[in-house]
Amino acid sequence: MDLDEKNEIYDIFILICPNCGVGNPEGTEYCIFCDKNLKETILFLEDDSFDLEITEEFLVEYRKKFWGAERTGKVNKYKLTEIENIHIGSPVSRFIFEYKGKRVVFPLKEENLEKIKEYFLDNV
Numbered sequence: 001m002d003l004d005e006k007n008e009i010y011d012i013f014i015l016i017c018p019n020c021g022v023g024n025p026e027g028t029e030y031c032i033f034c035d036k037n038l039k040e041t042i043l044f045l046e047d048d049s050f051d052l053e054i055t056e057e058f059l060v061e062y063r064k065k066f067w068g069a070e071r072t073g074k075v076n077k078y079k080l081t082e083i084e085n086i087h088i089g090s091p092v093s094r095f096i097f098e099y100k101g102k103r104v105v106f107p108l109k110e111e112n113l114e115k116i117k118e119y120f121l122d123n124v
Contacts, residue, residue, distance in 0.1 A: 018044050018053035018062065021071070043119050045112040052106070054119060059083065061106075078104070088117050 013023030017031040018041055024032055029039055043054040051062040051071070063074040078099050087096040093113045095106040108116065 016044060016046065018051060018060065021051075043115060045108070045115060047106075047109055047112055050106070052112075052116075054080075057081075086120055088113065088120075 013025055015024040015026055015028055015038060016022070017024060017034060017036055017038065019036040020031060020034040022031060022033040024038065030037055040055045041053055042056065043052075045052045049064050049066075051064070053060040053062070057080060059078040059080060061076040061078070063072045063076070064070065065072055078097075083097045083099055085098045088094075089096060093108050093110050095108055095113060095116050097104055
């Protein structure tokens, strides 16, 4: 919690729920809207055409409608233990891997690409 100019206490809703997209106060265990366990999420990235969530077991892709709009409802889950041949694109910002014999490509913002790179270098 922070203080504003009038010394009133208010919460900063910076923890975005990967399930419903609602902001939650920092340190919240369960989403205040949909009750998703927020401690399951290791990394959450908002990008232009999808959101990505990494849990202990999965990389979850939440598809969005045209360029940064609301989600379509389409969700793809990739089991982390089955992701192979990871490649971090350069000079173009791409996260590329193979999953069950198919190539998967995510165009990412530069800051999101760095976070994905750090996660996979440290954990896989």
